[in-house]
Amino acid sequence: MKGAWLGTKAKAYIPPFLLEENMKEEGLVEYFEHFLENNTIFKKKLVLQSHYAPNTITHRDEQINAVAKILAPTLRGEQTSNLFIYGKTGTGKTLVVKHTTEKLLHIAQQRDIKVKVVYVNCKLKRVADTEYRLLAQLARSFGKEIPATGLPTDEVYNVFYEVIDSTRCINILVLDEIDQLMERAGNDILYNLTRINSELKESRISLVGISNDLSFTDKLDPRVKSSLSEEELVFPPYNALQIQDILRRRSDLAFHENVLEPGLIEKCSAYAAREHGDARRALELLRVAGEIAERECQQQVLIAHLDKAEQKIENDRVYHIVRTYPKQSQVILYAILCLHLKKRELFFTGEIYELYEYLCKKLNFRPLTQRRVSDVLSELDMLGLIRARIISKGRYGRMREISLSIGETILPLIKKTLEESLGL
DNA sequence: GTCAATTCACATGAAAGAGACCACGGTCTAGTG
DNA sequence: CTAGACCGTGGTCTCTTTCATGTGAATTGACGA
Known part of the structure; x- marks a missing residue:
């Protein structure tokens, strides 16, 4: 063993592939x-x-200054413009915002100015990825306990308004990965949040939205867009030299x-x-x-x-996804795997569904409808486990052309894992 | 040969259902003084 | 009288189905040269 x-x-x-021989x-x-x-x-x-949050952030002075300028009025007890930040992953958005707000809070504490910063990552599953959960999470960070479910959303709004108003200060709400929230919960929550100040008597709220998705604002309702993006900041990617510098500084401390x-x-x-x-x-x-x-x-x-x-x-990522994937999706992935191992490069939605149905029968599962399988396939595509391209074969229909994009080195392990998990 | 209409096999969107999970208030029940 | 168990109602959330509509190029068939 x-x-x-x-x-x-x-x-x-x-x-198993990590274990020392x-x-x-x-x-x-x-x-x-x-x-x-x-x-x-x-x-x-x-x-x-x-x-890890370093004491000094390199190559982001411009952005830090910009964020500081926008948020500074809170120190005078004034409500600031809502700020919207976007840039690709790993460009230091969260780091800069956290760094700047920390310094701001520090000054505020020294001068006894009432400012509160609340940071929420909207991507966190089962924490803040729906309207209800985000509100509950925000209320919680203001010290109000809200059950995970069971209350009407309206009531959670009321609790949230009350608790915010009772702080009697300027609150900065940082909503990280706000695009994820929008995708799941829609525009309404953002619209309500941007209008929250009209409901408040004693307190004020400024929103800072952070998004990885550069095209996010295009998907926003115009009403939300104009009020959320009163100020906009784009974080450009680091170039190779800048990354080198960052790595060097960190590695001096780490190694x-x-x-x-x-x-x-x-x-x-x-x-x-x-x-x-x-x-x-x-x-x-x-x-x-x-x-x-x-x-x-x-x-x-x-x-x-x-x-x-x-x-x-990469292997860890794939392995983790496969292991934690729901059974039905595992069957679909297994079907794709089987087609791939039959040394086929490309296959189509219909073939996969056919094999999937067969496997379900064998496993005594009730097969999902083709509609659902179609969604699972696009999920798999998003996760990078398969490559899917929609093609039209004219008279012979329109479908996804699919190929597996799991590395050959990890393939046997994935197959074994799926077989064990499905009891094949 | 050309060109518009047709056709296929799904893709995609919207709405709604099923079932799990949870809170809350009302009712019932057993234990206690 | 009271604490705790139990139940019904009403809410969220996730996964799924159902129904409807959209898509794009190969194919078809009418038409004219």
Whole structure:
């Protein structure tokens, strides 16, 4: 049972492909001791983690100043314009907003000015991804407990208005990944939030919306758009040199001296720049490369580790999605997998549905309708597990042309996982 | 040969249903003084 | 008399189905050269 001891706790489950070949039960104690003694790679790994907030933010001075200028009037007790920030992932939007609001709060506290900042990530599943949940979450952050469900939304609005008004101060609501909220809950919630000040007597609210989706404002209701985007800021992606600089600063804190192979940072930033200047991804890559080097008991993080890290991150992602996917969707993915393994490059919606129906019959599942399967297929496409393209074959109809985009290295494991999960 | 109409096989959108989960208020019941 | 169990009602949320409409190029068939 190689590695079973690592896999007993469901949440900390480590996929089999990560397990060390050289780690047998008898060597366990030695391994742990060796691990502790040989802490030669990381000085402070935390620095490379995505939620780490550095003291100084590099290459974002312009944006910090802009946010500060817009939010500064709160210090005089004035309501500010609503601010809308957009830029691709890993361009430092959240970091800049959190950094600036923290400093603002600091000054406010020193001068005894009543300002409150509430940060909510609207993407968080089952936390703030619907109208009700967002309001409940906001009310909660003002100290009012609201049940997870059961109350009418109107009532939650009332509670929220009351609790906000009772603060008697300027409140800055930061809604991160606001596009996700819009997608799920529609324009109404944003419209209501932008109009909230007319309902309040004692307090004021300023909204800061953050979105990864550059075309988000196009989808907004014009009424919401004009009031939410009173001020707009675009965060450009970092270029390779900037990412290099960021990586260098962070790695100085995170790693011991001379641990990184020369050229590693450059390679890492080149990877990230290729991925549209995503600094978060670059840091993750560096951290995982370090972890791999550590696990291999190496003294240095090598470029080869970087390549492994890239592969590992992708494999982990795919593996996690597949394992946590609902059963029905797993059957659909399995059908696609089977078609792919029949060494077919491309296949179409109809073929997949046919095989899916067959598999359902075999598994004693009630098959979903084609309509639903169509949605699942586009979900799979969005998750990057398949590539789907809508094509028209003229007289022979319009359909998705689908190919699998799971790496060949992880394919056998995915197949096995699906078979185990489905009991095939 | 040309061109408009037709056709196919889904894609996509909207609305609504099913079932899980939860809060709340009213009613019932058993235990206590 | 009271605390706790139980139940019905009304709410949200997610997943799903049903129904309706949209799509785009190959095919078809009428028409004229």
